[in-house]
Amino acid sequence: MEGVLDLIVPILAATLRVATPLILAALAGLFSERSGVVDVGLEGKMLAGAFAAAATASVTGDVWLGLGAAILASSALALLHGFACVTLRGSQVVSGMAINVLAAGLTATLALAWFRQGGQTPPLPQGARFPALPLPGAAWIAEVPVLGRLLVGVVGGHTALVYLAVLLVPVAAFVLWRTRFGLRLRACGEAPGAVDAAGVSVAKLRYAGVMIAGVLCGVAGAAISTGQGAGFSTDMTAGRGFIALAALILANWKPWPVLATCLLFGLLDAVAIRLQGVLIPGLGVAFPVQAVQALPYVLTVILLAGFVGRAVAPRAVGIPYVKER
Amino acid sequence: MNRPLPRWAELVLLPVLNLVLALAVSALVVLAAGQSPRAAFDALVIGSFGSWDSIGYTLFYTTNMAFAGLAVAIAFKAGLFNIGVEGQAAIGGLGVALVCLGLDATLPALILLPLAILGGAAFGAAWGAVPGWLQARRGSHIVITTIMFNFIAAALMVYLLVNVLIEPGQMAPETRRFATGLAKLSAFGFPGRSPVNLALPLALAAALAVWVLVWRTPWGYGLRVVGANPDAANYAGIDQAKRIIVVMAISGALAAGIAVNEVLGTHQKLILNFTGGAGFTGIAVALMGRNHPLGVLLAALLFGALAQGGSELAFEMPELPRDTVVVVQGLVILFTGALGGLLRAPLSRLFPARA
Numbered sequence: 001m002e003g004v005l006d007l008i009v010p011i012l013a014a015t016l017r018v019a020t021p022l023i024l025a026a027l028a029g030l031f032s033e034r035s036g037v038v039d040v041g042l043e044g045k046m047l048a049g050a051f052a053a054a055a056t057a058s059v060t061g062d063v064w065l066g067l068g069a070a071i072l073a074s075s076a077l078a079l080l081h082g083f084a085c086v087t088l089r090g091s092q093v094v095s096g097m098a099i100n101v102l103a104a105g106l107t108a109t110l111a112l113a114w115f116r117q118g119g120q121t122p123p124l125p126q127g128a129r130f131p132a133l134p135l136p137g138a139a140w141i142a143e144v145p146v147l148g149r150l151l152v153g154v155v156g157g158h159t160a161l162v163y164l165a166v167l168l169v170p171v172a173a174f175v176l177w178r179t180r181f182g183l184r185l186r187a188c189g190e191a192p193g194a195v196d197a198a199g200v201s202v203a204k205l206r207y208a209g210v211m212i213a214g215v216l217c218g219v220a221g222a223a224i225s226t227g228q229g230a231g232f233s234t235d236m237t238a239g240r241g242f243i244a245l246a247a248l249i250l251a252n253w254k255p256w257p258v259l260a261t262c263l264l265f266g267l268l269d270a271v272a273i274r275l276q277g278v279l280i281p282g283l284g285v286a287f288p289v290q291a292v293q294a295l296p297y298v299l300t301v302i303l304l305a306g307f308v309g310r311a312v313a314p315r316a317v318g319i320p321y322v323k324e325r
Numbered sequence: 326m327n328r329p330l331p332r333w334a335e336l337v338l339l340p341v342l343n344l345v346l347a348l349a350v351s352a353l354v355v356l357a358a359g360q361s362p363r364a365a366f367d368a369l370v371i372g373s374f375g376s377w378d379s380i381g382y383t384l385f386y387t388t389n390m391a392f393a394g395l396a397v398a399i400a401f402k403a404g405l406f407n408i409g410v411e412g413q414a415a416i417g418g419l420g421v422a423l424v425c426l427g428l429d430a431t432l433p434a435l436i437l438l439p440l441a442i443l444g445g446a447a448f449g450a451a452w453g454a455v456p457g458w459l460q461a462r463r464g465s466h467i468v469i470t471t472i473m474f475n476f477i478a479a480a481l482m483v484y485l486l487v488n489v490l491i492e493p494g495q496m497a498p499e500t501r502r503f504a505t506g507l508a509k510l511s512a513f514g515f516p517g518r519s520p521v522n523l524a525l526p527l528a529l530a531a532a533l534a535v536w537v538l539v540w541r542t543p544w545g546y547g548l549r550v551v552g553a554n555p556d557a558a559n560y561a562g563i564d565q566a567k568r569i570i571v572v573m574a575i576s577g578a579l580a581a582g583i584a585v586n587e588v589l590g591t592h593q594k595l596i597l598n599f600t601g602g603a604g605f606t607g608i609a610v611a612l613m614g615r616n617h618p619l620g621v622l623l624a625a626l627l628f629g630a631l632a633q634g635g636s637e638l639a640f641e642m643p644e645l646p647r648d649t650v651v652v653v654q655g656l657v658i659l660f661t662g663a664l665g666g667l668l669r670a671p672l673s674r675l676f677p678a679r680a
Binding site: 083085088099 | 354355357358359360406408459463464465466468469470472473474476477480481483484488605608609612644645646648649650651652653654655656658659662663664665666667
């Protein structure tokens with residue numbers, strides 16, 4: 001039993017850690033796309049957030065200022081996205097891609113110019129990154145056989161942002177499905193004409209959706225560079241924004257399933273790292289780790305094609321709203 | 326409603342103004358990095374056009390950008406946003422490499438070269454056609470599917486190069502070098518020392534072929550109808566699904582041109598990430614070139630110069646990385662693509678409406 005726990009506890013703990021930025025970014029996408037604005041720019045906003053957080057924390061030594069800077073940087077890009085998509089009614093996908101490319105170039109350029117360390121920020125000391133919080137009463141709980149170790153090892157010892165991400169799932173579910181704002185926001189993504197006819201501004205609601213996405217992506221970026229890691233390095237989001245997008249689609253644009261798919265993708269990632277270089281018994285060939293890594297994308301394609309289940313996007317997503325005259 | 330702009334303003338003035346805006350904002354970024362925009366600009370221009378060598382390199386990168394831009398543009402003509410050029414080019418490289426690795430011992434270069442190009446095109450086409458089929462027959466959104474296919478292609482390439490195609494006894498994940506007779510593709514006679522190769526004239530031919538296909542054939546007319554007005558296309562009895570699948574295959578085949586330029590024309594072996602983001606730059610190229618082959622070629626030259634100038638810039642000014650030109654690319658996509666309406670409104674006021 002102990003042997004199994006030795007194997008499982010680190011994997012499950014890693015799952016939760018890896019899933020954190022995915023949950024935050026996927027919730028960001030949830031708010032934006034439920035309001036009717038496609039967001040393929042999750043990656044770029046997270047990257048900008050990751051850089052702003054690490055750069056600010058490195059200079060000031062204060063991790064919370066870093067989080068604030070991350071939210072600001074990511075929100076600035078979100079505002080740009082809102083301006084392009086809502087005000088100018090431009091192409092939402094093109095705007096999202098532009099933000100990805102722009103963020104990749106900007107962060108790499110400024111990181112090299114400001115810190116002169118080949119595109120990285122200096123390694124952040126304690127205090128400039130989020131500390132791991134021990135589970136209250138950990139010593140006592142650990143006494144409980146099996147369950148205690150699972151609880152302490154898996155649930156305890158994470159940074160504040162990990163708990164925040166998980167906590168935001170019920171918050172998002174409540175806001176989107178149990179408040180007037182949420183109802184209107186979702187209506188903007190399904191039938192903006194009806195929202196307009198009811199005398200509510202579609203533009204304002206869509207801006208709200210896009211800006212909430214900006215804030216959440218900023219937190220996701222800070223989680224990557226000052227929570228999981230200890231500093232920024234070029235392109236450190238490494239496609240997580242697109243995995244989050246895949247998780248959002250797989251979750252059919254619903255908050256609780258978003259948590260499930262993000263945890264699944266986190267688990268896949270944690271397992272893939274463990275399997276690196278492991279030989280398949282009997283065959284003597286290396287385990288195809290890449291197959292595990294590609295699984296989120298393959299699953300998304302299969303689901304979107306409707307071979308298994310069906311992903312139904314908000315009906316008006318991607319279509320700029322033109323007010324009738 | 327905005328009045329339509331005069332043709333020359335729409336085709337020339339607007340892209341140029343957007344480029345100027347992008348460069349101006351980039352200059353601010355260079356300032357924020359604590360460097361002189363003037364010096365950076367000079368380094369860019371001299372780095373990309375200052376000598377035969379640098380012109381050769383510029384044309385080499387231009388070839389990548391032209392193929393990528395054409396791939397994005399022809400799909401755009403059918404109203405499809407193909408973000409998957411990067412993956413299609415990678416898989417195209419796989420096709421090129423498989424033909425070369427399998428046959429370079431038996432076939433003379435003169436037969437092998439076209440075969441390898443066809444192999445690459447076929448693989449790229451297949452990787453493009455599947456998202457096309459999924460869009461046309463299963464209703465999956467092409468943007469999401471092609472994004473996912475990029476990542477699937479990347480994982481596949483890593484797996485194959487690390488486990489299957491790697492040269493035995495080597496550490497680096499790359500194939501063995503193709504047999505030397507293939508150097509003929511590089512024998513192009515361009516002055517100076519640069520990797521520019523016969524893929525460049527191939528890109529020009531591809532641009533001409535795209536123009537003929539899209540603007541001078543009934544098939545191309547149908548394609549443009551599908552892109553401009555799907556309902557009209559339906560009413561006219563145009564088989565949209567078929568057009569979408571075929572144009573995505575063509576787009577993927579064009580993307581494979583990047584592989585021809587890099588794998589066949591330069592490295593002569595399959596390496597990881599040889600595309601170097603050219604597939605994404607193709608979006609900027611197509612937007613800036615207004616999805617027209619001639620515009621795409623001009624925009625490709627611009628972005629080719631930026632790519633080459635960027636590496637020289639990083640060399641001349643160590644405080645600025647190559648990625649500085651990525652900022653320019655991002656801004657061009659932003660200004661010409663997403664914020665296209667920003668300049669159109671004030672411009673249309675400048676030009677009085679013609680009766």
